[in-house]
Amino acid sequence: MPNVTLPDGSARSFADPVAVADVAVDIGPGLAKAALAGRVDGRLVDTSFVIADDAEVAIITARDAEGLEILRHSTAHLLAQAVQELFPGTQVTIGPVIEDGFYYDFARDEPFTPEDLAAIEKKMAEIAAADLAVHREVWDRDDAIRHFSDIGEKYKAEIIRDLPADEVISVYGQGDWKDLCRGPHVPSTRHLKVFKLTKVAGAYWRGDASNEMLQRIYGTAWPDKKSLKQYLRRLEEAERRDHRRIGKDLDLFSLQEDAGGGLVFWHPKGARIRRVIEDFWREQHVAAGYELLYTPHIALQTLWDTSGHTDFYRESMYRPMEEDNQLYQLKPMNCPFHILIYKQGLRSYRDLPLRWGELGTVYRHEMSGALHGLLRVRGFTQDDAHIFCSEEQIEAEILRILDLTLFMLESFGFNDFAVNLSTKPEKAVGSDEIWEKATDALRGALAAKGLDYELDAGGGAFYGPKIDVKIRDAIGREWQCSTVQLDFNLPERFDMEYVAADGERHRPIMIHRALLGSIERFFGILIEHYEGRFPAWLAPVQAVILNITDRQEAYVGEVKELLENQGLRVEADLRNEKIGFKIREHTLQRVPYLLVVGDREAESNTVAVRTRDGQDLGSMPVKEFAARLEAELASRGRTSMEE
């Protein structure tokens, strides 16, 4: 006689053990129809699950986050069923839920074509419409292995063989199709109405590059058509913001076949933005107590032997070049160079902490398939710095770094962060004590800064714990740029020392940190974040002066000179074109302010100001415009004449 307590606190009694589906019926016919699964005492179950004892029960529908996941998971099964019906002999493997959808990996010799996808989608719709009941069976492990082996599903058999011994082997069936699955699943295929297959791709079996490659079909599924539409709109929005597209349209940068993959060419307008970023970066670092360094781009390979890079980083390094019977190595990192500077002399505890920064250009031979616009390149400039300090200074230094990090990121319009703290992995250098001490220091700094963070236990590098900061951009995507890493390894390898107050020699702690990550990558993210509509302080051209007829040519020159003399980035467009044409062009180029000049303005020493949003700010004296723009620049985008 189970008593069922619902989420709203109300209770219902049943005379006999009752299925989740029947609880839903008992509550109401609408809910019964929408029920996808149940949560019984915190555990997700099928609607066919029978409740025998008193329990807390919730009916899960597509409106619940769990319900949506179940919906997607069941749609993955629907996909697998459709594929096997259309392409007999195709083996199934796994089909999990991912963000916004699902995928299913298949083993088949022939590749799936886009036409195949359309056919599969159609088949899926047919099966869904057939309203097949989805039922769960519990099988004996050996029977299950035998069954899947017999029908030629060697991947499924392998999965079952590797399941923990106490795991219940459940098999879900719909129509005459069956798949091993933990579940839960929707009660019938009729719930699977709104889905779309999005792409085919290769993927390694069990995510291991030494295994065979399977074919992965990606799809998305939603509770209703409106959500699907919103999702597709979101994808379009992301595409509109693609930095590769905008970089070309605004003539900011290029990657060229003639030069090789992953090597970035900064065009004049992109270079202007980079200069603003770098100038700001240097200024802020000097203010934060950093010294700035310059170091070479190549060094003897023996240096990289000392650092250990030729050993564990060889894959990513460009091949060495030989000169005078010695091997030189293009640098993949800046750290050893900063250490060499440190070692030019005996350091005292009075020197610490040393904060040394460099916009250091490094080259890494990333695998060809990894390259992606500005986000993954082979030559890039890290906004790198290394801090050498004593153990006691770690926490204070981390706190300073976090302050500077957040300030920098906020200056570029990012206000939403996700922080990760990664601790000691299995394989690590350094004593447990130092790891513990250092990790405590990181934790302390995070607490002092009042930052919430997620703990990635065992996720640290082998040489020390780290803090990563992810930023969320204008459309909610997360990017990891900033990283702060402690290093117990390199000081050891380079035998770094300082003389402490006690007269003894001690090993300094090394902190690696990058705030923007790499200038290239950060620029790419920045382009997408602002959709190319950079705030005026970053905009390559802050204002364009447009004449209406040739009569204003001289006046345009005066205005331009006046604004330029104030350090503003302005251009004149004196072309023999209609004003509408010029406005269109510079608006598309995302120039923040268009200064229109006709006879009226020339006579009154004014400019008619139009924003890139199409807003008319009216005519104003040139000096007033200059003053307002100056104020806007000083605020670094926090205030604007726009809007």
Place this chain on the structure above:
RNA sequence: GCCGGCGUAGCACAAUUGGUAGUGCAACGGUUUUGUAAACCGUAGGUUGGGGGUUCGAGUCCCUCCGCCGGCACCA
């Protein structure tokens, strides 16, 4: 690196079963002197990513290399 797709003028794209490589924008020249998102006329622009092959004939089919795109793997 792996799986699949793609590569045509500066850019966006077109070209029947293999049969004369086009259109728009941009560029250049001219006309027009214009008031807030595209004036008009004309000119020029290509070894169809590179190399090889099949064919009477290849942008189109095959091989190979390079690059790009979507994933996977990688991302100290």
